[in-house]
Amino acid sequence: MIKKLSVSLSIAAMLAGMLGCSQNFLDVVPTDRVSDPSILSDSVLFESYVINRYMGTRLTDKEAEGTLPGFGRGFEYAMWSSVTDESIYNNDDNTWLIQRGQIAPENTGIAGTFWGRSYRSIREINYALANLDKVPMSAGHRSRLKGELKFLRAFRYHDLIRNYGKVVLLGDKVYELSDNLTDPALFQRSDIKSGIDYAVAQLDEAASLLPATTDNGNWKLGRATRGAALALKSRLLLYGASPLYNASTWQAAAAAAKAVMDLNQYKLYSGGYGALFTVTNSEEVIFSRIYAIGARHVCLEIANGPNGYNAWGGNVPLQNLVDDYEMIDGTSITETGTSFNPNDPYKNRDPRFYATVLYNGAAYRNSTVQTYTPGGKDSKDGPSNWNTSKSGYYLKKFMNDNLPIDNPWDVAGTQTWIYFRYAEILLNYAEAQNEASGPDATVYAAVNSIRKRAGMPDLPAGLTQTQMRDRIRHERRIELAFEEHRFYDVRRWKIAPQTESVPAYGIEVGKNGNTYTYTRKEALTGRTFADKQYWLPIPRAEIQASNNQLEQNPGY
Template identity: 40%
Template sequence: MKNMRRFSILGLLILVISTFGCKKMIEDEPLENAEIDLVFDATDSLGKYAEDYLNNTYSSLPNGFNKIGNNMLDAGSDDALPSSTSDAVQFFSNGAFNSVNLPDNPWDANYAGIRKVNIFLANIDRVPLKTAGFKQRWKAEARGLRAMFYFELLKRWGGVPLIGDKVFELGENIAIPRSSYQETLGYIVAELDAIMPSLLSPNGTSGYTTIYFGRFNRGVAMALKSRLLLYAASPLNNTANDLARWDAAAKASKAIMDSVAAGKFVYALSTLTTTAHYSSTNVANLVPAGTTLTSYVTGVNRFLNIFSTRYNTELILPYLRGTTTDVESNNEPIGYTRAGLGKTNPTQELVDEFETFAGKQITEAGSGYTLTSPYYNRDPRLAGTVSFNGLYWLTRNVQTYDGGKDRPQGFGRTNSGETRTGYYLRKFMTPTTSESAYTAANHNFPIFRYAEILLNYAEAQNEVAGPDATVYKAINDIRARVNMPALPTGLTQAEMRNRIRHERRVEMAFEEQRFWDIRRWKIAENVLNGTLHGIQGTLNGTAVSYGIVDAAPSRFSASKMYLYPIPYKEITSNNKMVQNPNW
C-alpha cells in the first residue's frame, strides 16, 4: 500500500459543490483544498462542508462507462473486443496482463476512498449538526461506501488488508498483512448489517427518486449484500458447494423482494417509454408486421429507457453523472459525420446468445433463425444492446458490411479503427435527430438495479431448492418486461441454471456483470480459451450475405487468472503482502 503513504490529509480533503434534484450530485472538479478544521467546522450547525466532503466520497464509486482506454470492461470478456488491437482491456481476454501491466487496477482508488471515509468518521463528531438523525445517517452512508470499496477490492484480489477506522499519517510505515477471503467478507457483511437501521429507506416519502436519488440508502446496502453473498456462494469461492451459502444469498435477495412486495421499497422493473428510441417505422425490417411489431417496439423501448431516463425506480444505485456526450462519441458506429470512435465491439458469441422473439435459442429446432437474416425476429434486447447491420441509428440504418459506411475497410483491417467483429455497442446511448453534432444526454451507470436482484435470487434459490415457482417468477418477470415469452415448464436444476446464466448475460450486458460472472462461475477457462468471433457481411446488389469469422484468439490460465495479481508496487512496499497464487 505504498500509495497510501503518499496521501496527505490536505490532498484528500477535496470539496465539491453538491446539488440534488435535476442536477448531478458529483462534480468533476474540486472547489478547493481545505484544512480539517474548515471542513469539520465546530461552529457549522448545518454541516455544509462536512456534507460536501461526504458527497465527494461518492465520486469514488465505480463508473463503468469506457473506463479502460475508452473501452467498457466487458471488452475484456467473451462479450466484446476493443476496436483497436493495441487497447489494453483485451489483455484480460488474451491473457497478457500481469502485476505490472494491469489495465483494471483500482487498488489505490479504493484505498483512497476508504481513507476518505475514515477521515470523515474520525472528524464528523466535532460538527454540531442541529438536525436530529443527520449525523447518524451520514456516518452510516460513509460506512456503506467503505463497504463498497472493500467489495471492489475483494472481487478482484480476494482477501485484502483491513484497516478498520485507522487514519494513517503522512510518512507512517504501513505494513499490514492480507486478511483472508472469509475475514474480508465477514467484515463487509458486519458493516452492512450494522448500518442498516440508520440508512434512509427507499420508499415513496424518503425522497428516493428526487433529493436523495443516488444516496447509499438501505436498499443499496441490501443490494450490495445480495451481490456479495452471491459471489461468496459461487464456485470460485465455494469449492465445497456449501448450500448454506447459497441459502444466505437467496435470503439476502429475497429480503429486498419482500420489502418491495410489502410496499416498503419502491423498486420495480421499469416499463417507462419516455424516450421513443424506436418506432414501428424504423424497425419494420426486424420483425413481422402487426401485433408482433408493436410488441417488439414496446419491448426495446422499455429496455432502453432504463438507461436513458435519469430517475426511475429500477435503479437502486446509479453512478450519477452530468448530461454528457461521451458514451455516444466513444461507442457509436464510425460512419456518421459526428465521428464516433466505435470503441467497444460486441462478439458473435454475445449476439448468438439472444433468443428468437418466440423464446427459442437460435440453435433449437424450429427457432426460425437463419444466417441469411440473422437479426430478424430476435429478443428485443438485442436491438437495445448491439448495433448490427441494418439497425436504425440517427437518420439511417447501420452499414457494417464490407465497404459500408461503418466498415469501409472491411473485415480484417484491424488497424483502421473500425469494428473488428461487425458490431458496435448500442446500449446506454440516446439518439438525436442530428447526424452532425452530439447532444448531451443522461448517462447514469447502473451500479445496482432491481433486475439484478431478481436474477441473484433466482440463481441462489435454484441452487438451494431447484427450479421452484419463485425462481420461474423472477426470471419470467424480467422477460415479460420486454415481451419475451415465459420459460418452458419442467426444467431440471441444471437446465434452469443455464437459463439463468443466459438471462444474466443478455439482460446485464456491458454493466460489468459478465466479466465477473465468468470468473465466479469458474467458466472463464472454457469461454476464453480459443477464438472469439465476429461476422462479415458482403453486399451483393441490394442484399447482404453473412459469414461467421474469427475475430481474435483468447487465452485464460485457470491456474492463476481467476484472481488479479496484487500490484507489483504493493508487493515491494509492504513486506507482509503475499502475492496471489502463481503470479
C-alpha cells in the same frame, strides 16, 4: 471538490510509497484546499466531503477525463465489458493484454486501479467516520451520514474482494504514512469469508441508518439508501456462495435478495428495456450516479457509435454474445427446430438484442447501419475507417439517439450510470434460491417477470435444478450485458476457462446486389484464460512498497 492534502492521502499510497513526500512537505497547508478545522466545524462542508467519497481520483491516463470516476464507468474509453466475451475495445486501450491472458503485476492494463483507488477511498472514509461526532449537526443527520460512509466503505471492499479475493481489512483506523514501518497489519490479507463477513456487517449497520429514499422522496439522486445497502449485501452474498468464493451459503444469498424484494419499493421498468438506460428516473433503479453535463470524453454516443456517423466505434459487441440471444419464440439458434435463418440472422431475435447491438441493416438515427462490403458506410469502405468495428457490430445499449454524435461536448454524456437495479436482484434471488432449494415457483416467477418485460416467453415448466441453473446464467448474460457483471460471473461460476478461451468472434458481411453473406471471423487473435486470472494481480509497486510482506495472488 472539497479535500485537504492529508485527507486525500490513501492507504494505497502508503502501501505503494508512491508519493515520495517528506514530512515537511506534508506540513505545508495548501492555499487551494480546505483545512481540517474548517471541514470539522461546518456541517455543510463536512457533508460535501462525504458526497465526494462517491467519486474517486484519476489514477491512469484516459480515465475519467472531465469527470472523476465513480465506482464504475471509470473506464471512459474501454468499458469493463471489453475484457470479457461481450465485446472488445476497437483500439485496444490496454484491454487486449487481458483478453490474451498477458496481464501481470508489472502490466495490469486497465485493471490496475482497483487496489489503489479502493484503499485510498477507505482511508478517506475512515477519516470521516473518526471525526463525524466532532461536527455540529442533528443526531438524525449524523446517523444518515454514518450510514452513507458505511455503505461506501463496504462498496470499496466489495470491489477489492471481487477483483483480488483476499484483502487487507483496515477496520476503523486512519493510517498515516509512517504506519507502514510499524504496523504489520497493513500487509496481512484476510481470507475471503472474513472479507465478505466484514462488508456484510457494515451493510447491515448502514441499512439500519439510511433512509428509504433520498431527499424529496426521490431515491435516484445518487446517494445511498437502505435499498442500496441491501442490494450490495445481496450481491456480496451471492458471490460468496458461488464456487470460486465458497464463503457463504446460498440460503443466505437468497434471503438477502428477498429482503430487497420485500421492501416493495422497486419494480421492473415498464417503459421498455432499451429506454431504461437513457431515462433519468426509473422505479427499477436502486442506486445510480449522475454524470456531469459538459464533461468532455464521457459522451457515450461518439465514443461507441459507428464510423459512418463520425463516431469512434469503441466497445464493439462480439459474435460470441450475439449468438446467445434467443429467437423470439424462446429457442436458441442452435437447437433442433429453431426458426433461426443463417441467411437472415438478425430476424425475430430476443428484443433485448435490438436494444443492445447495432448490426448490419439496423435502423439508426434516421438511417441504416451498413457494415457490409463493398461500400457500406459503417465498414472499412466508409469515412473514419480507422474506427471501423473489428467485430462487425456496434454498441446500442446506453446510447441516447436524441443526443448528438458530431460535436457532442457540453451536451452529451448525460446518462445516469446504474450500479444496482431490480432486475439484478431478481436474478440474484433466482440463482440463490435455485441452488438452495431447486427450481420452485418463486424462482420461475423471478426469471419470467424479467423475460415478460423483454417480450420473451416464460421458461418451460419442469426444468431440473441443473437446467434452471443454465437458464438463469443465460438470463444474466442477456439482461445484464455490458453492465460490468460478466467478468465476475464467469469467474465466480468457474466457467471462465470455457468462456474466456474461446476466440473473440465477429462477422464479415458481404453484399452482392440485394444478397448478403455472413462469414464468421476472428475479431481479436490470441484470446485465452489461465487459472491465475480468476483474480487480478496486485500491482508490483504495492508488493515492493511493503518490502515483500504483502502476499501476491497465486500464479503471478
